[in-house]
Amino acid sequence: MKLRRRMTLLAVTIAATPLALASCTAEWKPGDRAAEGRAAPPELTVTPVDRAKDVPISAEVGTAVKGGRITDVRITDDKGKQIQAEPREDGSAWVPSAPLQPKRTYTAEVTATGDSGATTTRRTTFTTMPKSTKPAITSTLYFADKRTYGTAMPVTVAFDPPIPEEARADVQRRLFVKTDPPQPGAWSWVSDGSQVYYRAPDFWRPGTTISVRAAIEGLPIGKDKVGDEDRKATSKIGRQVALEVDNATKQMSVFRDGKLIRKIPVSLGKPSTPTSSGKMVIMEKHEYATFDTRGEPNGGYVVDVEDAQRLTWGGEFIHAAPWSEGDQGNTNVSHGCTNVSSSAADWLMGVTQVGDLVTFKGTEVELTEGNGWTAWNVSWDEFVKGSALPVPAGLRPAPSQAPHPGAVAGGSPAPVPSVQGG
Known part of the structure; x- marks a missing residue:
C-alpha cells in the first residue's frame, strides 16, 4: 500500500475571481471593452490547509498556481518571527531552512502574480504536532563540513534501521544537494535501504563546492517511525587523484590529474581471504590504527599498523606492511587488505584524499553492494534505477563510456565502531 504523507493535507483551491464579480457574468455583452480587458487574478492553492493541526x-x-507565478512567500511563527525558507526547484513548495518547532502555530502568506499584473494572496495558519514519541531512525551523513574531498566522493546518508522501500521516496524528497558551479546528479538507494548515494554521471570537477542538507527531522517514515535530526555540511572538491590496482601484476598505478605519477608494488589478500574487485572510494585515513579481528572469520589477531586508508566497511584497507615487503609485487599474503611498503604508504597519505576512487581488478571475489561507498561500482544507467523518485530526463542516458579511474573530472551496514583489517 502506498505510503501517504501526513503533511499532505486537504488543499483548498481559492477561486480565481473575487466573489464580488460573480454577479457580473450575466451582464457582460460582446464589445464591452472594459470587461474584455479585465484580467482575472491567478488561481492559488496553498497547503497545509488553513487551521490544520x-x-x-x-x-x-505547498504552493500551486494557475495563470501566474509565486512572487512572495512569508512564513511567521506565533511570536511574529519570520521563518527562513527556500523554494524547491520545481516550485511546488517552500522548505523551511530548519525544522519547525513542535506544538507551535505558523502562518504562511503567499502571493501569486499573473502575467497581467493581477495578484492573489492567500494565508494559511497551521499548528504542528507535539514532540513525537515514535522511535527515530538514526541517520548518518558521510559528508563533513569544511573538508576537501576527492572527485569521486559520493554524498552518502546511512540509516539504522534501513528505510523500507515504500518510504524511500518521502525520505529522498528531503535530501538536498547544491553544487557550485552547478553539476547535475542523482540519488540512488542500496537495495536494502541502509544507504543512499548522490553523485554526478562523471566525477566532480575540482574546485566544486557541494552543500548538503539531510532534512529528515520529524519526518514520518513508514507507519511507526520518524527521522532523527537535520544534518548539513558544505565542503569542496580537491585535486583529481585515482588509484588502480591490478592483481595480475601486483602493482598499484597512481594517477593525478589524469597522468600516471607512480607505480607501487602490492600484496593483496591471499586466496582464503581475497581482496574484492571493483570500484571503491577512500572512506577514512588514519596515521595509526589497530586491527582487531578476534571473533571474525579467518581473523583472530590484533596488529598495529601505520598509514591506513579504509576502503570497505568489511575491513579492507591500504596500509603499510613492512612484514610483507618481500612479497609485495609477486605474492598475495594479506587478510584482504592492500599491503604496501612503509615508505609508499607514507607517500600515499600525502597524495590521496577521502573521496578518491580506487579500482581493483583480477581478484577472486567481486565487491558487494553497500560494502563501503559503492556508488561507482555500477554504470550510470544502473545507478539511476536506484532512485525512488523520477530522474530528470537529461540525466537518464548513460555517459558514452564509463570514466577511466585516471580521467580528469569535467550504499549497507553502519560503520563498525572498531577498526578492522589485515
Missing part, C-alpha cells in the same frame, strides 16, 4: 515539524508550504 498535528502537522509534522518537517512540513513544507
